[in-house]
Amino acid sequence: MATLAKNFSTLIVLALTAYLSMAQPASAISVELAKKCRAMAIKAHPTQKAGTKQTGIEKAQRDYFRECIAKDGKMEN
Numbered sequence: 001m002a003t004l005a006k007n008f009s010t011l012i013v014l015a016l017t018a019y020l021s022m023a024q025p026a027s028a029i030s031v032e033l034a035k036k037c038r039a040m041a042i043k044a045h046p047t048q049k050a051g052t053k054q055t056g057i058e059k060a061q062r063d064y065f066r067e068c069i070a071k072d073g074k075m076e077n
Helices: 002-022 031-044 057-070
Strands: none
Touching: 031 057
């Protein structure tokens, strides 16, 4: 019984190791892409002056930036 449990646990460990080794790591974005998308986000949703009421501009900029990164900087104007 102990041998069966040991063999089964070894099989689980090997299967898990094989599965995790097949996963692709996420690649980092380039500095140029980040700068381009940030500039486009600010242009699309200009930052408000200090002291104005919150209008959701920050969230709109973040959403635009994320979408721009996902589309590799190819956004519609």
